Amino acid sequence: QVQLVESGGGLVQAGGSLRLSCAASGRTLASYAMGWFRQVPGKERAFVAVISRTAATIYYANSVKGRFTIDRDNAKNTVYLQMNNLKPEDTANYYCASDQLDLVSLLHYNYDVWGSGTQVTVSS
Numbered sequence: 124q125v126q127l128v129e130s131g132g133g134l135v136q137a138g139g140s141l142r143l144s145c146a147a148s149g150r151t152l153a154s155y156a157m158g159w160f161r162q163v164p165g166k167e168r169a170f171v172a173v174i175s176r177t178a179a180t181i182y183y184a185n186s187v188k189g190r191f192t193i194d195r196d197n198a199k200n201t202v203y204l205q206m207n208n209l210k211p212e213d214t215a216n217y218y219c220a221s222d223q224l225d226l227v228s229l230l231h232y233n234y235d236v237w238g239s240g241t242q243v244t245v246s247s
Contacts, residue, residue, distance in 0.1 A: 125149040125236050127219050132241030135209055139245070143204040145219030145238060152176075153197035156222040159204045160231055161215035161243075168218070170229040172204060180227050187213075209245045216240040 131143040145157065158173040172183045172193040181193060192205040202219060220234035228234070 125221075127221065127236055127238035129217060129219050129238045129241040132217060132243045134244045134246065137210055137245055137247050139209050140205070140207045141209065141243060143206065143217055143219075143241060143243075145202045145204075147200045147221070150200075150221065150236070151197075152195065152200050152202060152221065154223070154225075156225045156227050157193075157195060157202040158220050158222060158228070158231075158234055159193060159202075159217060160220060161213075161217045162240075163215045168231045169215075170231070171217070173222075173227050173229065174202065175227045176225050182227065182229060184229075206243070209243075211245045211247045214243060214245050216242050 126148045128146050156175050159171040160168045162168040174181050174193045190208045195202045218240045220237045222234050226233050
């Protein structure tokens with residue numbers, strides 16, 4: 124059974140950094156594009172970043188461009204999201220997801236497997 128497990132969330136002050144990890148079991152992530160999304164209560168899940176299976180293509184949401192970096196270590200079957208210069212508006216539950224078609228999509232419905240999320244809270 125495929126599972127994605129996020130970790131690395133927590134409480135941080137504005138301007139601080141966190142590094143999220145997404146580890147997979149039951150699936151070789153090297154075959155999939157991987158995305159990060161975030162969601163706050165009452166709002167839709169929002170795209171954050173995506174990386175193609177070879178890391179040749181990467182996209183970021185405008186709101187995080189220049190502050191967040193997505194990367195992957197296929198040997199460790201893990202994808203990361205380095206978040207720097209965090210702002211209170213980055214507060215959300217962060218999810219990783221896999222895309223078996225390698226569409227490198229910004230749309231959540233193109234992803235087939237999701238983790239359960241990790242909470243990031245940025246205080247002002």
